[in-house]
Amino acid sequence: MDPITPVHGTGVLLLIAAAAVAVLLVLIIIVRLHAFIALVLVSLLTAVAAGIPLADVPLALTSGFGSTLASVALLVGFGVMIGRLLEASGGAQVLADTLVGRFGEARAPFALGVAAFLFGLPIFFDAGLVVFLPIILTVARRFGGSVLLYGLPAAGAFAATHAFLPPHPGPVAAGTVMGGDLGVVLLVNLPIAIVAWYVGVYLFSRYIGTRVHVDVPTLLLGEQRDGTERDAVTPPAFGLVLSILLVPLVLIGLNTVLTTLVTNGTIAEGNRLVESLVLLGNTPVALLLTLLVAIVTIGRRDRSLAETGQLLDQSLGPVCSVILITGAGGMFGGVLRTSGIGDALTESLGDLGVPLLLQAFLLATALRVAQGSATVALTTASGLIAGQTVDLSDLQIALLVTAVAAGATVLSHVNDSGFWLVSRFLGMDEKTTLRTWTVMETTLGVSAFAVAAALYPLVG
Numbered sequence: 001m002d003p004i005t006p007v008h009g010t011g012v013l014l015l016i017a018a019a020a021v022a023v024l025l026v027l028i029i030i031v032r033l034h035a036f037i038a039l040v041l042v043s044l045l046t047a048v049a050a051g052i053p054l055a056d057v058p059l060a061l062t063s064g065f066g067s068t069l070a071s072v073a074l075l076v077g078f079g080v081m082i083g084r085l086l087e088a089s090g091g092a093q094v095l096a097d098t099l100v101g102r103f104g105e106a107r108a109p110f111a112l113g114v115a116a117f118l119f120g121l122p123i124f125f126d127a128g129l130v131v132f133l134p135i136i137l138t139v140a141r142r143f144g145g146s147v148l149l150y151g152l153p154a155a156g157a158f159a160a161t162h163a164f165l166p167p168h169p170g171p172v173a174a175g176t177v178m179g180g181d182l183g184v185v186l187l188v189n190l191p192i193a194i195v196a197w198y199v200g201v202y203l204f205s206r207y208i209g210t211r212v213h214v215d216v217p218t219l220l221l222g223e224q225r226d227g228t229e230r231d232a233v234t235p236p237a238f239g240l241v242l243s244i245l246l247v248p249l250v251l252i253g254l255n256t257v258l259t260t261l262v263t264n265g266t267i268a269e270g271n272r273l274v275e276s277l278v279l280l281g282n283t284p285v286a287l288l289l290t291l292l293v294a295i296v297t298i299g300r301r302d303r304s305l306a307e308t309g310q311l312l313d314q315s316l317g318p319v320c321s322v323i324l325i326t327g328a329g330g331m332f333g334g335v336l337r338t339s340g341i342g343d344a345l346t347e348s349l350g351d352l353g354v355p356l357l358l359q360a361f362l363l364a365t366a367l368r369v370a371q372g373s374a375t376v377a378l379t380t381a382s383g384l385i386a387g388q389t390v391d392l393s394d395l396q397i398a399l400l401v402t403a404v405a406a407g408a409t410v411l412s413h414v415n416d417s418g419f420w421l422v423s424r425f426l427g428m429d430e431k432t433t434l435r436t437w438t439v440m441e442t443t444l445g446v447s448a449f450a451v452a453a454a455l456y457p458l459v460g
Contacts, residue, residue: 013050039325079451115154119131168347177386378405
């Protein structure tokens with residue numbers, strides 16, 4: 001649903017948004033109302049308070065909910081089934097053993113983060129996290145301690161690649177709108193993203209993981225949680241498990257490359273082969289094909305197809321709550337966008353009277369906090385400052401993309417569907433997620449902006 005013309009001033013809209021977040025946190029953390037119910041209730045009240053016509057309120061609620069589920073439900077469903085097969089077959093254990101054998105126990109969290117960073121180059125945040133989850137949980141179960149030690153470096157790596165690096169949609173849109181060269185954006189942002197991940201994610205996870213204990217969730221263990229089911233089958237070879245994980249990586253990466261070439265005019269539109277490959281690399285399709293490969297190669301090991309189907313059926317139950325809560329988080333963010341708060345912020349913050357790089361960061365931060373979506377914050381903020389980038393070099397524009405992406409990364413909270421995805425996958429309550437994930441996203445964004453701010457005077 002498109003944003004309405006704001007019926008309140010920017011100040012009132014900001015107060016409504018702040019009050020909505022406060023009420024939501026009180027309902028969930030203090031009253032202990034179920035997060036799904038609280039999100040729907042607060043979304044409804046916010047829609048009415050923000051002045052959305054009463055006849056349009058149901059559409060405002062369902063459009064945000066439906067659009068989020070459209071991108072999340074299939075990914076989570078297929079991903080958790082792939083993860084269950086990897087866990088039950090012993091494949092996740094094989095990967096974990098190999099990873100730890102190469103890097104050592106002490107560097108296991110670092111190894112997980114590096115692997116996730118490479119895996120996340122062509123794959124969106126939510127898809128990468130759900131496929132990588134069994135490896136994270138297996139390593140965490142093996143060594144014990146807080147799951148944050150292992151989950152945050154990997155989740156933060158996916159967040160970094162998704163926010164800062166082409167061919168992900170946010171930085172691509174920002175670079176294009178501001179008239180930059182996407183190749184330069186990639187070359188500049190890649191080392192910045194690596195530094196920001198190491199400082200803002202990995203070092204932070206080592207600090208917080210020793211101070212906040214979160215038990216390893218049993219999300220992928222189904223009904224049998226004592227390890228007997230996994231021990232009853234012969235583990236697959238490392239090469240086979242790696243090949244399964246490479247299927248979505250290759251398909252989605254091919255989709256990204258071909259789509260970019262078509263957009264740039266390098267490949268003509270309407271090429272039947274290209275369109276077929278792009279379809280196969282669409283994320284839900286790629287995960288479906290990966291699941292089918294996993295069923296044939298590891299799902300049938302020492303099992304009948306009926307037993308494999310029962311195993312997959314068991315895996316879906318625990319993630320129903322994840323899917324619904326994530327969708328409700330998207331509903332809340334969608335209501336804030338529909339209320340016109342983004343447009344109001346854009347108009348009021350358009351001329352901040354501060355240096356352009358800082359202006360880009362602050363605009364994206366305000367939009368991120370107000371409506372939740374990092375991609376929306378990226379594209380809106382970059383469009384707002386695009387008129388000031390005409391005479392800038394490609395290097396300057398690339399650093400402006402960094403600044404916008406940094407602002408769009410910080411302060412992930414309850415109106416961000418990714419907040420709920422991480423919260424439920426890693427088994428955290430809302431208060432713990434705010435103390436860990438929200439702070440980590442902020443340190444990631446601030447670290448990237450600091451590097452960009454240090455480099456910007458040198459390329460001017």
